[in-house]
Amino acid sequence: MVKKNLSLNDTFLLAIESYKKKDYKSSEVICKKILNIDPNYFDAIFLLATLSGISGNFKNAIDLLHKAIKIKPNHLPTYTNLGNAHRELKEYEKAIQNYNKAIEINPDHTNVNYNLGITFYKLKELKKAKAYFQKTVNVQPNFALAFFSLGNTQAELKDFPNAISSFQKAIEINPGIIGAHNNLGLVYRGLNDFENAIICYEKAIKIQPEHVSAHHNLALAYKEIGKFDLASIKSSCKILSHTKSVTLT
Numbered sequence: 001m002v003k004k005n006l007s008l009n010d011t012f013l014l015a016i017e018s019y020k021k022k023d024y025k026s027s028e029v030i031c032k033k034i035l036n037i038d039p040n041y042f043d044a045i046f047l048l049a050t051l052s053g054i055s056g057n058f059k060n061a062i063d064l065l066h067k068a069i070k071i072k073p074n075h076l077p078t079y080t081n082l083g084n085a086h087r088e089l090k091e092y093e094k095a096i097q098n099y100n101k102a103i104e105i106n107p108d109h110t111n112v113n114y115n116l117g118i119t120f121y122k123l124k125e126l127k128k129a130k131a132y133f134q135k136t137v138n139v140q141p142n143f144a145l146a147f148f149s150l151g152n153t154q155a156e157l158k159d160f161p162n163a164i165s166s167f168q169k170a171i172e173i174n175p176g177i178i179g180a181h182n183n184l185g186l187v188y189r190g191l192n193d194f195e196n197a198i199i200c201y202e203k204a205i206k207i208q209p210e211h212v213s214a215h216h217n218l219a220l221a222y223k224e225i226g227k228f229d230l231a232s233i234k235s236s237c238k239i240l241s242h243t244k245s246v247t248l249t
Contacts, residue, residue: 008034012043024051042071049081058085076105080112087119095119110140121153129153144174155187163187178204182214194225
């Protein structure tokens with residue numbers, strides 16, 4: 001609760017403390033009390049928008065972020081979060097508009113470029129997605145998920161040598177990205193390099209033994225080389241033990 005003798009800044013620190021503890025309800029209550037005193041207290045508005053996003057109330061988050069922009073028109077995280085909220089609502093054009101405003105403030109901002117890549121990928125504008133993912137890894141060379149996303153885009157563009165390189169880089173940075181192992185296997189299998197494909201699927205399964213896609217792909221790889229042996233039978237059994245549909249990601 002807010003103590004009467006605290007300044008608004010000190011009170012806001014209590015909201016941040018609750019937020020860090022994931023006590024979102026208390027954080028929200030404190031922010032609203034601050035705004036009852038000062039309706040234009042930017043940090044409280046921004047944090048309330050963040051809390052709305054966490055709860056899935058993206059429309060409310062958008063309303064709050066627009067209010068925040070009126071107070072601080074050049075606050076890059078506000079435009080980024082607006083873009084994220086619109087993307088969650090599948091309002092991709094509005095998401096792009098807000099990411100572009102963030103890019104105007106800082107053209108080399110890693111997360112904004114990455115989010116633009118993700119948005120264009122969802123729109124199947126693969127060349128644009130590729131350009132933003134490439135810029136992301138140029139700016140931040142240790143961003144494993146950006147290399148993974150770049151690899152996915154290159155694979156869809158049938159740029160297989162670069163897709164292999166991107167997946168390998170993602171794995172080098174973070175060996176635990178299961179999708180990178182699995183999708184690298186898909187590229188190898190598409191190139192009829194079944195030996196390397198099988199190695200990739202087995203690595204994915206080693207990380208997550210219940211990964212259905214990796215078991216599915218491993219079984220297919222064995223079948224395609226005419227070796228429907230014990231290993232592939234086990235993978236097939238894994239698939240049959242799950243009722244959910246298989247996704248190749």
